[in-house]
Each structure stands twice: as structure tokens, then as C-alpha cells.
Amino acid sequence: MTSSPLAPAWLAFPADANELPAPIWSRQAVRETSGVLSIGGVPAPELAARFGTPLYVVDEADARGRAREIRTAFETEAARVGTSAKVYYAGKAFLSIEVARWVAEEGLAIDTCSGGELAVALAAGVDPARIGLHGNNKSPAEIDRAVAAGVGVLVIDSAVEIGRIAEAAARHGRVQPVRLRVNSGVHAHTHDFLATAHEDQKFGVRLDQAAEFAAAIRAEPGLDFLGLHCHIGSQIFGSEGFAESAARLLEAHAGLLAGGPVPELNLGGGFGIAYTVADDPTPIAELAAAIVDSVAGECARLGIPIPALAFEPGRSVIGTAGTTLYEVGTVKPVLVTVPEEPGDGGSGATELVRTYVSVDGGMSDNARPALYGADYSVRLASRASAAEPVLVRLAGKHCESGDIVVYADYLPGDVEPGDLVAVPATGAYCWSLSSNYNYLGRPAVVAVRDGEAHLLVRRETENDLLARDAAYPGASR
Known part of the structure; x- marks a missing residue:
């Protein structure tokens, strides 16, 4: 027999309908x-x-192995250019108490985006200093709980959150590390990406507002400004979109150095996986090398130190x-x-x-x-x-x-x-x-x-x- 005329063009008639194509199936x-x-x-x-x-x-062995491989790839590539890398597991992909423990045991931090996800990570016994919290509408109660727990970083998504986090930090006698989520104008999906001046979306602030927001954050004694955070999309194949986004962020990052230290740059996640035989995701070692090289090259061009890097894979760990x-x-x-x-x-x-x-x-x-x-x-x-x-x-x-x-x-x-x-x-x-x-x-x-x-x-x-x-x-x- 041959392919059905009703089949999509990418789906070939199988030589063996019992076969389990390796890129799609778990390793065991x-x-x-x-x-x-x-x-x-x-x-x-x-x-x-x-x-x-x-x-x-x-x-379990597959999930742990992928977590370990992603962390090792980014840490190795970052060390090669003289900096460090931290990998957060994006809990929104799938989170349970035991999975939180798996990724923590494999050396990953955990990224949460709600009070419920934060509760799961804390119930798992994850060190709060290795937990991040972000979201476009974090409630005052969620912010207060995160600050009280001692989470390692909160991602500021809008102007109102500066005051809310500063108030919670003062209430709990903490200096709370924060990042600022910005829109690079780059949106990536699979092998394509689109770069525009501005993005019409609910997350973050415009990149040209970064200096204004950073100044407001630095004016709060209870906040410690770590740097910029960006997420360009999901199920991304290739490194081009990450490279373009990093270049735009580093331009802003360089300008922010005049007002004080900017120790980190968080480039988000979105690394793709194979769902069908037509999908060809970029191997993580290759992706890590290309992204880190693009950051190092841009920093050399700008004449600035390479910041510590952070990434937030979820799908590529557990999918x-x-x-x-x-x-x-x-x-x-x-x-x-x-x-x-x-x-x-x-x-x-x-x-x-x-x-x-x-x-x-x-x-x-x-x-x-x-x-x-x-x-x-x-x-x-x-x-x-x-x-x-x-x-x-x-x-x-x-x-x-x-x-x-x-x-x-x-x-x-x-x-x-x-x-x-x-x-x-x-x-x-x-x-x-x-x-x-x-x-x-x-x-x-x-x-x-x-x-x-x-x-x-x-x-x-x-x-x-x-x-x-x-x-x-x-x-x-």
C-alpha cells in the first residue's frame, strides 16, 4: 500500500506501524x-x-537525564566563555511534588508562575533560594508569600509590582532580588522567528522602558535588581531567534550598567521537542553552544562583561x-x-x-x-x-x-x-x-x-x- 491521499504531506506511509521512532518516544x-x-x-x-x-x-530516568543534560550543556558552554549559567525548570509544563524533587536533585532551580505552583515547589522541600516566581498578575498575597518564603527571585512584569514587592520586602525585613521582564520584539515558533519593533502582548514591558523601570527598582532599598528577563516563544527549533533577542536585550543591558551592576541575563526557554517524525529539534548541546556564542560575541562588540545567564526549559525536560x-x-x-x-x-x-x-x-x-x-x-x-x-x-x-x-x-x-x-x-x-x-x-x-x-x-x-x-x-x- 501507499500513503492515503487524506494524509498530510509530512506523514509518510510507515514501513512498520509498530516501530517507535526514537526522537518521539521516551528513552526507555x-x-x-x-x-x-x-x-x-x-x-x-x-x-x-x-x-x-x-x-x-x-x-523518570528520561526526565532526569534530560534535566541533567540541559543543565550540563549550558553550564559547560557558559564556563567556556568565562561566565556561569543557571537553569530553571519551568514548572508550568508539569509539576508535582516528586517531579520538583527530581529536577532539584539534578541541579535545576524551579520557575513558578502562580501561588499554587510555588506551594508545590515548597512542599517538595526545594530550597526557596532556588525558586523563581513570575506572572503578569501576581496577587499581593502571592507576592507576600513568595517574599516571606525567601524565594530567590521575583520577575517584575508591570509598574505596580515594584511597589507591591518593595512593600512585602519591608514587611518581612528582606532585600528581595528581582528581574524585569521585557519584550524584545522577537517572537519565535519552530524554525521561524519574527522581529518587530514592539509586541502586542500581556507580558512584560517595552524594551525602551527598561532604563525607566530599572531606575524605579533601584530607588527601592528593599529590591536588588539582577537584570532583564525575556521569553520569545515555545516549541522553538534553532538558535536564530534567541540570538536576535539576546542582541536586543544586551543593547539595553549595556545601557543599564551606567546606573549600577546588572549581574544576570535571563533568556527564557521554549526549546522544542519532536511530536511527529516530521519534527527536527536542535540538539541541546548545539543549541546551548550557539546561544552562548551569540551572547559572548555581542558582549565583545559592546565592550561589556558577559553576564551570568539563566534559562527556563520545561517542555524539553519533561515532554x-x-x-x-x-x-x-x-x-x-x-x-x-x-x-x-x-x-x-x-x-x-x-x-x-x-x-x-x-x-x-x-x-x-x-x-x-x-x-x-x-x-x-x-x-x-x-x-x-x-x-x-x-x-x-x-x-x-x-x-x-x-x-x-x-x-x-x-x-x-x-x-x-x-x-x-x-x-x-x-x-x-x-x-x-x-x-x-x-x-x-x-x-x-x-x-x-x-x-x-x-x-x-x-x-x-x-x-x-x-x-x-x-x-x-x-x-x-
């Missing part, structure tokens, strides 16, 4: 001799039987380490009418079959396809099959036509109800964006390593959902 994901998918030495059917489906499975298991409920062939292309000289439209495979989760456990049109991949998890591959669309069970988990991939043609399927690269922004739409409970999250599995976050039950309804007998109040 393999097919056992029986044909079942195993992650971290634990077979998928065993995980499903013990914890239920849908189920988020996190490969590929995660896999979601689902159980197939229905398999439905759907006739799709494809209009004749102009000039084909044919007899009219063609009818083709798209196979809809519906599973027991969907947009409540992975909102990214519905929100962003994000592409994912899928494979059979409970067995291997020699059946001819067919193009499938993996659909969720929600009452929405847009409830799609995987828009297009090939599965063996004998896929049937009761099969387990696995969607890789779901460690980032799946559990953290999950919801109770249609009153589905959020799935459990389990960690696997060396043939053992244990719970990170338990599954929500119907009783959990009803307990919040004030009219329910026994509701928690």
Missing part, C-alpha cells in the same frame, strides 16, 4: 518480544490494569518523558468526499475512507490539539500487529467535533475495541492543561523506572467531582 520505551509496549521496564497492559486509563506515564495510554472504545470508518483538483480531467469527486479510532479520553487530558492544532503520533500499546497500516484519526469521547487527540497517523488495520494505544511526547502541557469537561475526572500520573511503577498524582473520581457541588449530600464546604 521499547517493544517487548511479546509485542507489547514497555516503558521504564513496565508493560503497558500492566500499567493500564493497575492504574486505569487514560493514564499519564512519566519515564518526551511522558506518554499517555488510552483504551480503544470504537473504530468507525467514515467516507470522506475529496473534490477533484482543477485540471485533473477526471469524472468528479472521490470518496475515501478515514478511520476514526475513539478512545476513553480526549481534549480533557490533552487540550493542545484543540487549542493549537498540535500534531501527535500514536501506536498500538497492548500488542504488535502485521496487519496493513491504515490512516487513522484518534478521537476523544467528548461531545465536541474538535475533540481530536491525533489528527493523522497510521495504525495496523486490525485495531479494535479493547486495544491499548499510546500517544508519546505528552509529558508537557497535557496534565497541566487538563480539565473536567463533560465531568470526566483527570487521569492519574505514574512514574516508571527500572521495572517499577508508582503513583505521582492519583486519578480523580466522580466523588471528587461531586464533592465540590454544594447541593451534593456530603459535599466538602
Whole structure:
């Protein structure tokens, strides 16, 4: 057989629909001799039987390894040019108490952006000095809690926060380190980036306002100005956008040195991963070298010292380490009418079959396809099959036509109800964006390593959902 005409241009017909392409799957994901998918030495059917489906499975060794590799890459490259680097794990990608401990044990600091995320990091026992807090609307209560806890840095996002943080610092007798979030005018996505004069967005302040804000921060005795902070986008391939943003920030950074020390420069995160065979993310060692070289070169041109650097990866730490298991409920062939292309000289439209495979989760456990049109991949998890591959669309069970988990991939043609399927690269922004739409409970999250599995976050039950309804007998109040 050949590719289905309904398949997107990037999706090739697979030589083997059981294969697990290395860039997409966690490093401990393999097919056992029986044909079942195993992650971290634990077979998928065993995980499903013990914890239920849908189920988020996190490969602990993979997550730890990627955290360590990213930290080592940036520390090594920074040392090569005579400076230092600090890597924060961006907790918004996925955060639990145990994951916070993993990344802290691997030498990463933790970036939080809400009181809840801060609470998780503190509950994990992370040194508050290695925690950052940012966000465009940090409440006075969140700021006060962060300052009281002794967090290492707060990121100032607007003028009102200068006074709020200064007041909290005075109240708790602290000098609070802060960064200033600025917009470089660079927005990057995958292999493209766009540079403009200003960005129309809710985060940060204009770069040409940096001197004004820095002066206001320095005028507060309870604040310690560390430097500028910028984030240019997500799922970025290549270093060009980071280099352009760094050049713009360093121009402002150089001007700020006249008013006092500016010891740091935070270039954010957004390093991309592979979700499909078409994705080609830049290896982290190569990315780190290119970014650090661009910073060093720009500092040499400006005649200024290279500041300490900071980065905030999230997806590139936890994304590929995660896999979601689902159980197939229905398999439905759907006739799709494809209009004749102009000039084909044919007899009219063609009818083709798209196979809809519906599973027991969907947009409540992975909102990214519905929100962003994000592409994912899928494979059979409970067995291997020699059946001819067919193009499938993996659909969720929600009452929405847009409830799609995987828009297009090939599965063996004998896929049937009761099969387990696995969607890789779901460690980032799946559990953290999950919801109770249609009153589905959020799935459990389990960690696997060396043939053992244990719970990170338990599954929500119907009783959990009803307990919040004030009219329910026994509701928690």
C-alpha cells in the first residue's frame, strides 16, 4: 500500500506501524518480544490494569537525564566563555511534588508562575533560594508569600509590582532580588522567528522602558535588581531567534550598567521537542553552544562583561518523558468526499475512507490539539500487529467535533475495541492543561523506572467531582 491521499504531506506511509521512532518516544520505551509496549521496564497492559486509563506515564530516568543534560550543556558552554549559567525548570509544563524533587536533585532551580505552583515547589522541600516566581498578575498575597518564603527571585512584569514587592520586602525585613521582564520584539515558533519593533502582548514591558523601570527598582532599598528577563516563544527549533533577542536585550543591558551592576541575563526557554517524525529539534548541546556564542560575541562588540545567564526549559525536560495510554472504545470508518483538483480531467469527486479510532479520553487530558492544532503520533500499546497500516484519526469521547487527540497517523488495520494505544511526547502541557469537561475526572500520573511503577498524582473520581457541588449530600464546604 501507499500513503492515503487524506494524509498530510509530512506523514509518510510507515514501513512498520509498530516501530517507535526514537526522537518521539521516551528513552526507555521499547517493544517487548511479546509485542507489547514497555516503558521504564513496565508493560503497558500492566500499567493500564493497575492504574486505569487514560493514564499519564512519566519515564523518570528520561526526565532526569534530560534535566541533567540541559543543565550540563549550558553550564559547560557558559564556563567556556568565562561566565556561569543557571537553569530553571519551568514548572508550568508539569509539576508535582516528586517531579520538583527530581529536577532539584539534578541541579535545576524551579520557575513558578502562580501561588499554587510555588506551594508545590515548597512542599517538595526545594530550597526557596532556588525558586523563581513570575506572572503578569501576581496577587499581593502571592507576592507576600513568595517574599516571606525567601524565594530567590521575583520577575517584575508591570509598574505596580515594584511597589507591591518593595512593600512585602519591608514587611518581612528582606532585600528581595528581582528581574524585569521585557519584550524584545522577537517572537519565535519552530524554525521561524519574527522581529518587530514592539509586541502586542500581556507580558512584560517595552524594551525602551527598561532604563525607566530599572531606575524605579533601584530607588527601592528593599529590591536588588539582577537584570532583564525575556521569553520569545515555545516549541522553538534553532538558535536564530534567541540570538536576535539576546542582541536586543544586551543593547539595553549595556545601557543599564551606567546606573549600577546588572549581574544576570535571563533568556527564557521554549526549546522544542519532536511530536511527529516530521519534527527536527536542535540538539541541546548545539543549541546551548550557539546561544552562548551569540551572547559572548555581542558582549565583545559592546565592550561589556558577559553576564551570568539563566534559562527556563520545561517542555524539553519533561515532554518526551511522558506518554499517555488510552483504551480503544470504537473504530468507525467514515467516507470522506475529496473534490477533484482543477485540471485533473477526471469524472468528479472521490470518496475515501478515514478511520476514526475513539478512545476513553480526549481534549480533557490533552487540550493542545484543540487549542493549537498540535500534531501527535500514536501506536498500538497492548500488542504488535502485521496487519496493513491504515490512516487513522484518534478521537476523544467528548461531545465536541474538535475533540481530536491525533489528527493523522497510521495504525495496523486490525485495531479494535479493547486495544491499548499510546500517544508519546505528552509529558508537557497535557496534565497541566487538563480539565473536567463533560465531568470526566483527570487521569492519574505514574512514574516508571527500572521495572517499577508508582503513583505521582492519583486519578480523580466522580466523588471528587461531586464533592465540590454544594447541593451534593456530603459535599466538602
